[in-house]
Amino acid sequence: MELLFCKSKVFVHPTKSSTDNVGGFLLIYNRKGQSRHDSTLGWIPEGVLDKKQLNWLLHAELKLSSLEKRAMNLDSKILASSSSATWSFSIKLGYLFSIEFRSPSPTGLWYGSVVLHSRTPQEDDTLPVLFFHDDVCPSTKHRKKELSREFNPFTSSGDVYWGGVDFRTAVASLVELKQTFMEPTVWLVNATLDDLRNFSPQLMQKRLDAGEAKPVEGLSLWAKWESARWGIMTKIADATFKTGSLMGTLIRQHPLVKLAERNGDNPYVRKLLENPRVREVQDDFDSARVYLAKWALGVKQQADQYQRTHELSESYRRTLTRELGFDSESDVQFTDEELNKALERKFPVSRQKWESFFDAQGRLALTVNEVKDYIFHGGVEDFATRSEVWLFLLGTYPWDSSFDEREQLNQTLREMYDNNYKSKWLNRSANPDEHEEEYWQDQIFRIEKDVKRNDRNLDIYKYNTHDASAPDVTDEVNQEVDEIRHAGHWEIKNPHLQALKNILVCYNIYNPNLGYVQGMADLLSVVYYIVRDEALSFWCFVNFMERMERNFLRDQSGIRDQMLTLTELCQLMLPQLSEHLNKCDSSNLFFCFRMLLVWFKREFQFPDVCSIWEILLTDFYSSQFQLFFMLAILQRNSQPIMQNLDQFDQVLKYFNDLHDTMDWSDLMTRSELLFIRFKKIMEVMERRREIEVEISDDSGSKATGVQLHDFDDEDNGDREPPCTSKNLQLLLSKKLVVQRESARVKDSIR
Template structure:
């Protein structure tokens, strides 16, 4: 350094070679040059320890640095850092302890000061693909890949053409959702968030004495300097406290909502102004308080009377379907088979559908895997592993069935289905039936995917078992009917399971646009948190809220989602209500909790933790009514002067 001229320095710089604060190395970060005047090839970035320890010192020429990634101080990461990427396989990370998080997003800290210094001598190009990533003097190919303009601050990538499908991992990386490359990460993240919350002292004091304490391993910033061992308290406690307070406030608000509903005597008659605040928009149509769910007898009467589809759809949307009628109604509602009004013709059509189902079973039953396609043979293992994880806590799955006969059938089928490690109970007849339904669908998609307008999903994809289980329970275990219901669901939602994830990408982009249009304050807040990737909504859409509500509520929710878009062309100008009602359901959940999110939460991680904590703590009837109100709010935007509606959103609510 004797012949070098310093250009910039930062005394408060640290290296963290281990997870223990006592082993942190304090030093100085330099930008210096060996030439006068300085040029890019003569400038270097170096770290020198204050102590005699030089084993961790480093020096990188500026022309050898490809990118610098900032990790801004936040509530989840109290100490900010910069990651320096060079040709080395291991990037270099430097921490800045002086600029710790203090409750506000810092505008100037060590990492930003470093970038300001380097900008004087080289070009730094911010990436639109990854947040806080800056490319150092990139070539044209890298520059183009990281600076292509995209919708709304690169919050979700536009879908790739079908002729050049991308892998899910590649799409997830592009949209900042690489953590979603495996669906299991979603559930694991929710579980870890719950463990972090239960570890907080506030929750421990409120929990029963028998509650097992969380033993989550401390991260690299949760260390005790005095003891040299990982600490039991740290930044996560503050985050858990905020989430805890938000949940507590949500419970109070929910209780107030229930009281308000009781005062109105009927939830369905709450108007839109009551639900979403005063505004000059039309009220939702009122539903007679005596209206009851559509039962089997009424369904037959409507069919014989020639009632149009729109009338039946509106009845189903507002009142739901009685449990004994879903097996009869859902295959038509889901679009799996065309509407047949004559009873004899319907019976004949169903006999043909049952024959097709039996033929699919015969393709694999008691036959070797060699008789199947490669995709079908590989799907068998994935199907069974997923089915073993199925949520069968609903009383329906405790009903008396002949499990011994089901086990014998499974043994003679040639498909070995055993309880895996961690599953001590013998698989039930319901699990065997679910696995057969899913394998039959894989074969059906291969043979009849194009004639039945199924999206090109190849083999079994994780998450399908959740959708199939709902159909199976709705049909009370009737396998052929459950199968055709599942076919209908996959016709509508199967694009979310395609390898290029085009369907899921479109869903998240549309939900993002709805959020910007109808909840602009929450949109801006999530934008500031870099959370507009809507990662926390991924599971909602993929399994159609199967894991957010109890099974009876999921059935009611699906009644509404599919009936909202069911109609006879030209029969009723007010129906169908909209397309993609599942997105309005998600928006209703976000909108109803927006005040709590804005008031209590301060980071993406907290929002994710809070949203996942809502599972099984929401009133499905309130959510549906709010979602309907949001549809009418969107419709009203077309008649409001000076508020043009984006064409894609207009197409959702006007046919």
């Protein structure tokens, strides 16, 4: 076993008498070779340890709290000796639902403590509250001395330091911890999206305003009571300078207290109030009166931050509802759940969260749609995690594969790339067919030309040296001189640029009918930057081109189909803008061509492009969600266009100048809401059409009684409603739209 964390002088308080307190060690350990997110949390009482074991754990505590923080071998006898001890426990971190971190009183009136809540109610009752006696804990005392020398009692996260901070840091390095907005003391462990949404400010506030006593799903009644009790405590901390009567008012205003007052005659409520854990609330309220100003200030800052975020969210919420047309009396409306879901893009997939999705064999432990929900509504937190997530999103790794299966697949894909494609062009001899040889050389020239100028602002592509990561000043100067002197005809030395060239040439062999078309280097550059492996990047690119080939067809039919679909979508969803663009001779939306061709790569900063692409790659709502993102750009810019522009060249210039001016997250939120609205409009129109057909069959005349404000037109006549459009119907499908290039012939236009 490996010991990952150790904290001594962590006590269980079985009674209110300090003489009954039981001291022990809080440990986090793991079996060697197992994934870190499978680690076990345990507590061992000091009394069951012999002197040698006690000294070893104290030594381990100090070593693990040092800068090195390397795991140490843990003697299994230490764990075995405590297996039957009173109060001792062990639980997998992944089995925890939440952890409450209750900070200590600055005056020493109470110790800081943590409350562990299991996902299983039966096990939840067996987990004791753990109190951190920081005044006698060696590692905590040492850390406090260091902070005192620095004249800073706060951690890097801004919290006042206590022993629970070390524990929280250790847990956060192994599993994902998310602080809840409404209860800052509560942190969710590997929270599902439903958990995170249950604790969202909007939903929690709605429940509290309604006086609902029903606990959030996943929390026991007692856990919810304690969570709410500590929420009251934070409010009291903000009012320490005020009178005791105000504190009483604060307490009485809380919905749970109102519940008790309103239902005093209810035997169930009386039983609830008689519980010892509830009776402790009064003691806590009395102690809260002596909170120091610094602690109160810290809580107030948290509250102010929440208020700013909450108020901004509410303002943004109202803006979206108004701008997207859902505040009018139309036949389609957002539900609160739909609006909350689109607004909450605060939960990116971290490394810990990603690892928690898989079981011990490396197989997905939840549905693919659930994983895609996480990615769609939060993206991926960092590039290191992306390098693995994108292998799944791009279909290189099957979602139902295990660790072993992916290792075998990895080896097979590398061999296929090296033997079937790369070796073919590296060892290629001139083609005796003069036209074919000329075509091949032209393809190589096009690829090299685009690779040399593509994304040269990114670190791995910037310098044309054999070691692209660490060029010296001379190399940099020589590169600039060389590139200017040879006007682009210089030799590629950068290994990453060479990898781009290799992959594009190999794809030319893989798909000879399509070959290389300008813009494909833009797509590959992003994929390779994230995956950082030539062979795997090739297969990711092959799969990516399954959906993107339609953008590069010789007759441009694929991109034309998307433009026609976007035009219909704009006419349906943004009729005023569509009419104005028609007056500007821009009804064909030509200015959208470049954005759709390479998925907005030239309109946003590179990190934003990665976030946009991984969301589009989920196909969470539609395999053509890029059209709704484009629609969101049109919607977001509709007012300045309609108010100020009236010429084709003005509109074109306006959209060409949008680079680095747009907020991708806002646009993605609008995209989701536009899709939801589109789907509802299509459903309403389809129901209307069915009713009209039924009435027409019964009476022989056409019905006009069903109204749809979004598509009422006196001049419609017998024109089919948009719901019958094949282009628009296809937007509701998650199945990829695949269009292949026709067979290449000698006279094919390139």
